[in-house]
Amino acid sequence: MTDAEYVNVWMRPERPAYGPKPAYSRARITEAAIRIADAEGLEAATMRRIAAEIGAGAMSLYRYVPSRDDLIELIADRLQGEIDLEGMPSGDWRADLTRYADGLRAMWLRHPWIATVRRTLPSYGPNQLLVIERVMGALDVHVSIDENLGLIALLTGYVESAVRDEIGWAEEARRSGLGEPEWMVRSGPRVEQLMKSGEYPIFTKIVVQARRPHLSRDEQFRHGLERVLDCIAAAIPPAAEPPAPAPRKRRKDRGD
């Protein structure tokens, strides 16, 4: 396979057959990029900046990674590896999926900037593959592979869009330097105007309700997650129900 034909970073070996020993590595580059992105956002992780972070020249990175897009794919896969899937599948699919959902959410909250990278088609990265094996493995004995794909996509979709909402504020604050309270104050006039117009009763309801105490973000997430899991439970044969059919109950006793 020549260089011109590759469709995927994973198909290009990191190290060539022989030559002088490289001073850096994909892992180090990826790590540095993540560090920068965590601190200042993904757009701050430019090739020059990453190179500077590890003490290399800008162009040296291209000895390890074909392009910035490919580097981002590397990063995305490394991030998947942060999700703890030890011992999965365990036999209790609901516990497994809960752990996966929590882990995925926690990872996204740690690295909010992944929300901006699209990662829709199969990448064949090692960690991505591991997630597939472990998580889909939890439902594999209960449903067909097609059904499994759909159900896991449903779950992952829920987690990602839920976290996208959570992230919104933090990212905006980092980008514009404005916190949620100040943003609210600044938006005040527009909100007032919309409410006074009387054309937006639901919007008004949301704003008014938003002023009272709410469930914590964790609780909101949990609430929605239980709903999705119930939905998944409804799609698999009843025999696969967990031993104690406690409906709508929190099934695990550990914290976050």
Next chain:
Amino acid sequence: MTDAEYVNVWMRPERPAYGPKPAYSRARITEAAIRIADAEGLEAATMRRIAAEIGAGAMSLYRYVPSRDDLIELIADRLQGEIDLEGMPSGDWRADLTRYADGLRAMWLRHPWIATVRRTLPSYGPNQLLVIERVMGALDVHVSIDENLGLIALLTGYVESAVRDEIGWAEEARRSGLGEPEWMVRSGPRVEQLMKSGEYPIFTKIVVQARRPHLSRDEQFRHGLERVLDCIAAAIPPAAEPPAPAPRKRRKDRGD
């Protein structure tokens, strides 16, 4: 409100109080940008290119729009307006939400590039507000506003992540010039290697199954959508059930 204090495109009026008549408009600029993005992707819709499309100088656009990011927000809202919500809420929430989901999906498939723009915090755009009123209006009589927010977020999240998956291939083809079949062929060696290793049974199952005929994308979407709607149905009081219960419904009555 001075220019320095705005947090949102919607808070800055399109036209100032007086002066010479503008030659263009936000609407024309937005339209041109969408046309270019549809044809060549969002990254092709640069300020210069958009300006050229409407026969303006590059910098003229900044008389109408504060920045490219704000222009994209304008575009996102205009796209929301493409979803037909006429006559909603109708009283039949399930029909309403189905129509919304279909319309949202169709719009995303027409403009796949919106997948790359994050649009998580409230934008107060007119079309966004309309969507809120109409769609949340469908559930408003049945559930609390908090519950409503969660359920609609669940639905929208499902649609968006489902369409993201559908889009993947088309976008990749446009970006790299490679179609799905050729991409598959190129990935062949990697896939073979992974399967032969024996470490990825689920992955192998997916690949093998993927070679047989599947449900159409429409049917897959419909399948998942029904599942989500069942999930929503389970979260609202039974009185709100539609007159004729759907045949393949398998919601269980829980007695807590």
Next chain:
DNA sequence: CCCCCACTGGGTACGTTGTACGCGGTCATG
């Protein structure tokens, strides 16, 4: 053993991007 050349890190340079700034012309309002 040494020599060769595929490899290394990295400097320079190019095309493209978003957009700050300033110009001369125009038109609603005092």
Next chain:
DNA sequence: CATGACCGCGTACAACGTACCCAGTGGGGG
């Protein structure tokens, strides 16, 4: 009728990804 806030737009700049080129290096074939 004068004024000054607006118009369209040309120029200019910093920052980006990365193509290209170079001198140095070290492991395998002779």
